[in-house]
Amino acid sequence: MKSARFYFKCLGVIMMLFMIGCGEPKKSGKENAESPEVLSPQDTLSIEEVQVSRVEKVPLKSLEGLADTTFVRLADYSDDFVYDMRYATDNNFLKEQVYDCAECYTRVKTAKALLAANKEFVSKGFKIKFFDCYRPNSVQYKMWAIVPNPQYVANPVKGSIHNKGGAVDITLVTLEGEELDMGTDFDFFGKRAYHDNLDLPQHILENRLLLKETMEKYGFWSIRTEWWHYNLSAGSNDKVANFKWDCP
Structure with missing residues (x-):
């Protein structure tokens, strides 16, 4: 009986040591790439450039209604x-x-x-x-x-x-x-x-x-x-x- 208790106690210590050594499960590379917290400065610049490129050009004006001497x-x-x-x-x-x-x-x-x-x-x-x-x-x-x-x-x-x-x-x-x-x-x-x-x-x-x-x-x-x-x-x-x- 004493041997069984000693065995389970040792097993519990071994499992705790294993969990401490392994830490939290790592995320996959794909998950890291999708996280906004890991965007590089280059990625941020690319996003800003895309936003600028989507700005529409101001339409050309019309001369209609303007006085000839303007x-x-x-x-x-x-x-x-x-x-x-x-x-x-x-x-x-x-x-x-x-x-x-x-x-x-x-x-x-x-x-x-x-x-x-x-x-x-x-x-x-x-x-x-x-x-x-x-x-x-x-x-x-x-x-x-x-x-x-x-x-x-x-x-x-x-x-x-x-x-x-x-x-x-x-x-x-x-x-x-x-x-x-x-x-x-x-x-x-x-x-x-x-x-x-x-x-x-x-x-x-x-x-x-x-x-x-x-x-x-x-x-x-x-x-x-x-x-x-x-x-x-x-x-x-x-x-x-x-x-x-x-x-x-």
């Missing part, structure tokens, strides 16, 4: 334009940045004409690329101080149609973004940039003609010395403006 930011109304706003860089004839940031503003009536013209360009495999749009009159004074020649720069006392939101400096690019050869860079002051200079390769003349005829079809007119410059006929009588747009 100034608008063109990028709010179309994704089909390309921009290289030179005066927001030092890559221009001024050799300095004169805009705080790159934006393209025009009057509503100018924007409507640009949208219509660009729709035709896109149907032919091209897009409008902007070098300059609305220009504050204060910037016009800076330009005049450097090049006081009305053949190239409008006198700021009277103002440029750029200052009125009715002029744009543009070229054409393919739908893939490759610029068409127009014979010179933007703001090249010389005969090679003249519309009436026909002493140029045929493909350059054809590219300029495509730009000119299409823009004129939608109410713009060009100036003799600059293949890139177009004025909206209906914008000539608007007032000169000097507001500066907000930057992000």
Whole structure:
């Protein structure tokens, strides 16, 4: 009897020692992976990136109901334009940045004409690329101080149609973004940039003609010395403006 009690007592001690040594049962790797307590920093970053990628783009605005003389930011109304706003860089004839940031503003009536013209360009495999749009009159004074020649720069006392939101400096690019050869860079002051200079390769003349005829079809007119410059006929009588747009 005493032997039996001793046997069971020893067995109980052995079982307690076994349980202490083994501890709690371990969870499987799958259970650990699903627990939010074991997410690594990399996993957390991935979750945040997915959430950001699901943010929907704000729909483009409509010009309907706006007065023709209202100034608008063109990028709010179309994704089909390309921009290289030179005066927001030092890559221009001024050799300095004169805009705080790159934006393209025009009057509503100018924007409507640009949208219509660009729709035709896109149907032919091209897009409008902007070098300059609305220009504050204060910037016009800076330009005049450097090049006081009305053949190239409008006198700021009277103002440029750029200052009125009715002029744009543009070229054409393919739908893939490759610029068409127009014979010179933007703001090249010389005969090679003249519309009436026909002493140029045929493909350059054809590219300029495509730009000119299409823009004129939608109410713009060009100036003799600059293949890139177009004025909206209906914008000539608007007032000169000097507001500066907000930057992000």
